[in-house]
Amino acid sequence: MTTEPVPVEGSSDVRMRGFARRHTLTDALNWLDDQLAPLASQAVGLDVAVGRVLGQDIHSEVAVPGFARSMMDGFAVRAADTQGASAYNRLELTIVGRAGPAEAFSGQVGPGQAVRIATGAPMPEGADAVLPVEQVEADQEHLAAQGEVSPGKHVGQPGEDVAAGTVVFERGRRLRPQDLGVLSSIGVSQVQAVRQPQVRLLVTGNELLPAGSMPSGYRISDANGPMLGGLVARDGGLVHNPGIIADKQELILAALRDDADVVLVSGGSSVGPEDHVPVLLARHGELAIHGVAMRPSSPAGMGRLDNRLVFLLPGNPVSCLCAYDFFAGRAIRVLGGRSADWPYRMIYCPLARKLVSVVGRVDYARVVIRDGRAEPLAISGASILSSTTRSDGFVVVSADSEGHPVGAEVKVYLYD
Amino acid sequence: MTTEPVPVEGSSDVRMRGFARRHTLTDALNWLDDQLAPLASQAVGLDVAVGRVLGQDIHSEVAVPGFARSMMDGFAVRAADTQGASAYNRLELTIVGRAGPAEAFSGQVGPGQAVRIATGAPMPEGADAVLPVEQVEADQEHLAAQGEVSPGKHVGQPGEDVAAGTVVFERGRRLRPQDLGVLSSIGVSQVQAVRQPQVRLLVTGNELLPAGSMPSGYRISDANGPMLGGLVARDGGLVHNPGIIADKQELILAALRDDADVVLVSGGSSVGPEDHVPVLLARHGELAIHGVAMRPSSPAGMGRLDNRLVFLLPGNPVSCLCAYDFFAGRAIRVLGGRSADWPYRMIYCPLARKLVSVVGRVDYARVVIRDGRAEPLAISGASILSSTTRSDGFVVVSADSEGHPVGAEVKVYLYD
Numbered sequence: 001m002t003t004e005p006v007p008v009e010g011s012s013d014v015r016m017r018g019f020a021r022r023h024t025l026t027d028a029l030n031w032l033d034d035q036l037a038p039l040a041s042q043a044v045g046l047d048v049a050v051g052r053v054l055g056q057d058i059h060s061e062v063a064v065p066g067f068a069r070s071m072m073d074g075f076a077v078r079a080a081d082t083q084g085a086s087a088y089n090r091l092e093l094t095i096v097g098r099a100g101p102a103e104a105f106s107g108q109v110g111p112g113q114a115v116r117i118a119t120g121a122p123m124p125e126g127a128d129a130v131l132p133v134e135q136v137e138a139d140q141e142h143l144a145a146q147g148e149v150s151p152g153k154h155v156g157q158p159g160e161d162v163a164a165g166t167v168v169f170e171r172g173r174r175l176r177p178q179d180l181g182v183l184s185s186i187g188v189s190q191v192q193a194v195r196q197p198q199v200r201l202l203v204t205g206n207e208l209l210p211a212g213s214m215p216s217g218y219r220i221s222d223a224n225g226p227m228l229g230g231l232v233a234r235d236g237g238l239v240h241n242p243g244i245i246a247d248k249q250e251l252i253l254a255a256l257r258d259d260a261d262v263v264l265v266s267g268g269s270s271v272g273p274e275d276h277v278p279v280l281l282a283r284h285g286e287l288a289i290h291g292v293a294m295r296p297s298s299p300a301g302m303g304r305l306d307n308r309l310v311f312l313l314p315g316n317p318v319s320c321l322c323a324y325d326f327f328a329g330r331a332i333r334v335l336g337g338r339s340a341d342w343p344y345r346m347i348y349c350p351l352a353r354k355l356v357s358v359v360g361r362v363d364y365a366r367v368v369i370r371d372g373r374a375e376p377l378a379i380s381g382a383s384i385l386s387s388t389t390r391s392d393g394f395v396v397v398s399a400d401s402e403g404h405p406v407g408a409e410v411k412v413y414l415y416d
Numbered sequence: 417m418t419t420e421p422v423p424v425e426g427s428s429d430v431r432m433r434g435f436a437r438r439h440t441l442t443d444a445l446n447w448l449d450d451q452l453a454p455l456a457s458q459a460v461g462l463d464v465a466v467g468r469v470l471g472q473d474i475h476s477e478v479a480v481p482g483f484a485r486s487m488m489d490g491f492a493v494r495a496a497d498t499q500g501a502s503a504y505n506r507l508e509l510t511i512v513g514r515a516g517p518a519e520a521f522s523g524q525v526g527p528g529q530a531v532r533i534a535t536g537a538p539m540p541e542g543a544d545a546v547l548p549v550e551q552v553e554a555d556q557e558h559l560a561a562q563g564e565v566s567p568g569k570h571v572g573q574p575g576e577d578v579a580a581g582t583v584v585f586e587r588g589r590r591l592r593p594q595d596l597g598v599l600s601s602i603g604v605s606q607v608q609a610v611r612q613p614q615v616r617l618l619v620t621g622n623e624l625l626p627a628g629s630m631p632s633g634y635r636i637s638d639a640n641g642p643m644l645g646g647l648v649a650r651d652g653g654l655v656h657n658p659g660i661i662a663d664k665q666e667l668i669l670a671a672l673r674d675d676a677d678v679v680l681v682s683g684g685s686s687v688g689p690e691d692h693v694p695v696l697l698a699r700h701g702e703l704a705i706h707g708v709a710m711r712p713s714s715p716a717g718m719g720r721l722d723n724r725l726v727f728l729l730p731g732n733p734v735s736c737l738c739a740y741d742f743f744a745g746r747a748i749r750v751l752g753g754r755s756a757d758w759p760y761r762m763i764y765c766p767l768a769r770k771l772v773s774v775v776g777r778v779d780y781a782r783v784v785i786r787d788g789r790a791e792p793l794a795i796s797g798a799s800i801l802s803s804t805t806r807s808d809g810f811v812v813v814s815a816d817s818e819g820h821p822v823g824a825e826v827k828v829y830l831y832d
Contacts, residue, residue, distance in 0.1 A: 046628050047657070050646030064802075066631050071799060073686070100690065102623030102634045118690065120623060120731070120799075122634045161800045169805070176831055177646030178804040181639035181733050185801065189628025207518030207536060212462050212605025215482050218518040218538045223597035230466030230593030241463070270489075274516065274534065315536070317597050345761065383487060383536075384577045385601065386480075388594040389585070415592055 019271060019291035022298060025326070025362045025399060028289045032302060032327055035309060036334040038172075039261065041192035046184060049175050051236070052193035053337030058169040060186040063159035068123040070099070072154045075114040075136060075143060076127035082148040090137075090144040099124055114143055123155055130154035162186055174338060194337030199232045200260035201225055201241040204252060204268040204277070205315060208244050223385055224266040224313070224320045231321075234343060235329045236336040237262065249276050253284065256305050261335055263308050264328055267315035270299035281310055293399065294362040296382035297323035309335075317385035322364045344393065344413035349374050355404045357397040366391035367412060374412050388415065435687060435707035438714060440815060441742070441778045444705045448718060448743055451725060452750040454588075455677065457608035462599060465591050467652070468609035469753030474585040476602040479575035484539040486515070488570045491530040491552060491559060492543035498564040506553075506560040515540055530559055539571055546570035578602055590754060610753030615648045616676035616724075617641055617657040620668060620684040620693070621731060624660050639801055640682040640729070640736045647737075650759060651745045652752040653678065665692050669700065672721050677751055679724050680744055683731030686715035697726055709815065710778040712798035713739035725751075733801035738780045760809065760829035765790050771820045773813040782807035783828060790828050804831065 041055025070076060077093060085091040098116040099105040105115045109126035116138075117123070117130060128151045135147035161182075162168060168182060169175075175183075175191075183191065203225045209215065211222045225241050232239040240260065245251050247268060256263055256277075268277045278301055281287045285305030290312070292300050300323035301312035311328040313320045330340050352373035357363040367374040369392045376395075377387050388394075393414040397403055404410055457471025486492060493509060501507040514532040515521040521531045525542035532554075533539070533546060544567045551563035577598075578584060584598060585591075591599075591607075599607065619641045625631065627638045641657050648655040656676065661667050663684060672679055672693075684691045694717055697703045701721030706728070708716050716739035717728035727744040729736045746756050768789035773779040783790040785808045792811075793803050804810075809830040813819055820826055 046642045047645055050649055062631055064631070065636065065799075067634060071797065100623075101621060102636075104634055119686075120636075156797070156799055160795065161802050168802070174832070175646075176805065177643045177650060178733075178737055178801060178831070180646050181643035181737075181801050182805050184627040184637050184642045185631070185639040185733075187628065187630035187637060205517060207516075211600040212603065214603030215478055215480070215601070218483060218520055220481065220518075220536075221600050221603060223601040226462045226465075226600045227593045227597035229463055230591075230596050233466055234593060270535075317594075317601075321594055321597075379576065381487065381572070383481075383572055385594060385597050386577050386584070389592065389598050415594070416590070 019298070022291040022293040023289050025292055025294055028292050028302065028327065031288050032331060033340070035304070036331055038337040039195040039197060039335050042195050043190050044193040045190045046180050046188070049180060049183075049191055049193060050177055052175055052191075054169055054171050054173045054175065054191060055194045055337070056192040057167050057171050058183065058188065058191065060162045060164055060166055060168050062186055063164040064162040064185050065156055065158055065160070067158055069156045070117045070119055070121050070123060070130045070154060071156050072130050072132045073119050074117060074130045074132040074154065075138070076105070076109060076117045076124050077114045077129055077131050077145070077149070078109060078111060078127060079129035079149050079151040079153065081112060082129070082131060082145045085145040085148045087146045090146055093143050093145060095138065095141055095143055097124070128152060128155070172337065197237045197261040197332050197335040198259065199237040199239050199262045199264060199332060200255065200258045201228055201239060201264050201266065202252065202255045203241070203244050203266045204247055205244065206247050208267075210243060223317045224315065227317065227321060228264055228266065228313075228324060231324050231329060232264075232332060235332040236338055237332040247274055247276065249280060252276055253280050256280065256284070256308070256310060260308055262328065262332060263305070263310045264313055264324070265310065266313050266320055269301055269312035269314055277312055281305060281312070285310065293360055294322070294326070294364065296364065297326070300327065302327055314382070316382040318388060319382040321385075321388055342413055344415065347412050347414060348409055349412060350407050350409055351376070351404055352406065354406045355395065355397060355410070357401055357403040359402055360399055362399050363397040365395045365397060366393075367395055368392055369412065374410055391415070435714070438707040438709040439705050441708055441710055444708050444718065444743065447704050448747060449756070451720070452747055454753040455611040455613060455751050458611045459606050460609040461606045462596050462604070465596055465599075465607055465609060466593055468591055470585055470587050470589045470591065470607060471610045471753065472608040473583050473587050474599065474604065474607065476578045476580055476582055476584050478602055479580040480578040480601050481572055481574055481576070483574055485572045486533045486535055486537050486539060486546045486570060487572050488546050488548045489535050490533060490546045490548040490570065491554070492521070492525060492533045492540050493530045493545055493547050493561070493565070494525060494527060494543060495545035495565050495567040495569065497528060498545070498547060498561050501561040501564045503562045506562055509559050509561060511554065511557055511559055513540070544568060544571070588753065613653045613677040613748050613751040614675065615653040615655050615678045615680060615748060616671065616674045617644055617655060617680050617682065618668065618671045619657070619660050619682045620663055621660065622663050624683075626659060639733045640731065643733065643737060644680055644682065644729075644740060647740050647745060648680075648748060651748040652754055653748040663690055663692065665696060668692055669696050672696065672700070672724070672726060676724055678744065678748060679721070679726045680729055680740070681726065682729050682736055685717055685728035685730055693728055697721060697728070701726065709776055710738070710742070710780065712780065713742070716743065718743055730798070732798040734804060735798045737801075737804055758829055761832065763828050763830060764825055765828060766823050766825055767792070767820055768822065770822045771811065771813060771826070773817055773819040775818055776815055778815050779813040781811045781813060782809075783811055784808055785828065790826055807831070
């Protein structure tokens with residue numbers, strides 16, 4: 001009698017008989033982080049730049065505004081002419097013209113004169129303040145000031161929004177909607193943004209039917225492809241999922257060599273006789289991590305093939321989600337210039353029931369939030385994907401912990 | 417002398433001479449919420465369904481799994497045959513076949529027999545438990561059990577992930593990546609999802625240059641178009657921005673009648689002589705709200721034209737952002753089936769400086785978070801868009817408050 005598991009066929013150069021030793025999560029993440037840097041940048045138009053990450057500092061060549069402008073609808077005046085004006089001391093001025101947005105008054109505002117002015121219009125020469133309409137009675141030619149303004153009042157100064165020559169945004173900034181407005185206002189119509197990672201899905205398993213097929217007999221429908229597609233999109237990657245690949249070494253190897261920054265392999269990642277991918281990766285590239293001390297997704301693995309990062313995600317869908325979130329999602333975010341941190345919102349709340357784990361292993365426990373307390377799900381096997389749709393989020397129990405007693409405050413990452 | 421402001425041309429049926437009275441924010445939101453319900457649903461494929469909102473309950477026609485399956489790599493056995501087995505009491509069984517994923521063992525497992533089985537493979541008849549490989553020594557024909565298993569151990573039962581006939585997801589759920597996996601596993605390849613609102617941008621202003629143009633003379637580049645495009649995308653709308661519309665009544669009216677669920681008008685929304693839009697809306701549709709007691713964006717307005725919701729957003733970019741966030745974004749989210757709530761993360765922290773407001777007016781104050789305290793920006797005029805890019809978020813000061821003293825705990829909505 002020999003020892004199980006069955007040797008992997010054709011694995012003469014890579015002997016894999018079960019996970020002789022599992023990597024710690026810390027070691028696995030350390031390896032991964034050493035591989036990660038934002039991709040090169042590409043030109044991206046303003047209209048599609050929201051959420052993208054700048055690959056360059058943005059300097060402004062211009063001041064915004066580029067000229068002194070009125071901040072109110074009213075009258076451009078010499079502030080000194082309004083001194084002492086009130087409802088009981090109306091001071092009369094002569095209206096000598098008007099200024100609208102991009103329609104300057106071409107003359108000078110002299111003593112005792114005013115120019116009708118709209119918000120955003122350039123200030124006429126000679127005037128140094130704007131008297132708002134609310135403080136005025138006027139006809140076509142004259143106005144009576146009923147209030148006083150000090151020099152500079154209601155006048156926007158050149159450069160007060162953006163000064164010329166300054167750095168407006170730094171490399172690495174993820175662009176907000178209002179950032180696009182500022183970029184536009186300084187005359188920037190496209191930016192250099194970190195390229196979005198190209199992510200190839202490689203879903204294997206002869207038992208699988210295409211996503212969304214009605215399960216039939218002993219064949220089940222691919223759950224991981226659609227889930228991974230949604231996760232990659234969330235993390236800013238561009239997903240390419242050509243469908244299920246048969247469990248044949250040459251097909252898998254060809255897919256691993258597809259044009260992509262990241263390959264996500266779902267299924268065939270463990271040490272069984274059908275698990276070709278680790279062997280292929282070790283033979284043709286680098287299988288750096290295989291087997292991690294965590295539950296679920298202990299068969300997860302990572303490596304490289306040429307320039308591609310390859311993630312071995314277990315076929316069990318909860319394991320697949322967990323391994324994606326710990327490893328692949330992090331890589332996709334960092335390659336795309338984003339923060340490595342999970343995009344999940346966090347809350348802190350007490351446990352409604354104890355949460356048992358094992359020292360030496362990281363646990364990913366799904367919880368429901370009920371009455372402000374986190375309740376671990378009873379059914380939580382790695383194959384029960386609905387445990388991640390019925391739950392509100394998850395708690396990570398670290399490797400140095402045996403779990404947490406009822407009432408202990410835990411950090412919950414919320415799915416949404 | 418007549419009273420300013422200047423009457424609006426052609427406004428014989430709508431008299432607008434400044435905002436005689438401003439609506440409260442509460443009144444404005446009450447009117448808006450009365451207009452809002454999710455749009456009708458449309459069929460959406462799984463591959464693009466992440467983040468979409470279900471317009472139907474989803475029932476499962478099938479059980480997942482549809483058959484009893486092994487949860488481990490190992491041997492399908494009769495649990496009774498393993499009773500008492502241990503490293504010191506190895507019990508021998510005869511291997512009579514194998515089962516893989518979607519490859520059933522066609523025979524029966526009798527007493528003293530075992531079938532080699534892979535994770536996910538259908539359980540053979542006669543067997544009621546799986547003995548994991550780790551508890552076994554085996555050659556091709558025999559195994560020695562070194563542990564015992566109870567009936568049902570390591571066997572996934574039919575329907576334990578999803579029971580047939582149950583409601584898997586309810587109408588109104590925003591689909592998570594893992595939801596797509598569950599939908600796929602129950603044979604659902606497309607869902608009815610709430611339609612994404614079509615949002616027409618209508619940017620006016622003769623002083624405006626197209627977005628991203630270098631500002632020139634007294635002409636400035638459109639900042640609001642790109643910003644609104646990013647905001648609409650964030651809130652799940654589909655934006656249509658054909659560029660700047662000249663300040664001509666017939667062009668504006670045609671644009672207001674474009675095929676859209678929502679029209680966002682940027683600029684020309686106040687009560688000045690160039691502000692055509694409120695007049696047009698009142699004459700051809702309904703101008704329900706015009707002027708809101710808030711700062712910035714007091715000239716904001718809302719109404720309807722046929723089936724379209726029309727939002728009058730002030731041209732000053734901070735006002736535009738603020739009015740979008742209070743009104744238009746809410747509408748786009750609810751029309752698309754999402755929560756009315758802001759998508760911003762919230763934190764609570766003390767004020768680093770006092771924040772002054774006025775009773776009767778809601779204030780939208782930009783703050784920087786520094787050393788765990790919220791610091792209101794010094795320069796915060798409605799025209800200074802960079803106040804929203806230099807800040808980390810904003811504080812809303814309610815209408816019944818004169819502001820908050822230094823050290824007061826405030827709720828900050830974080831831009832990101």
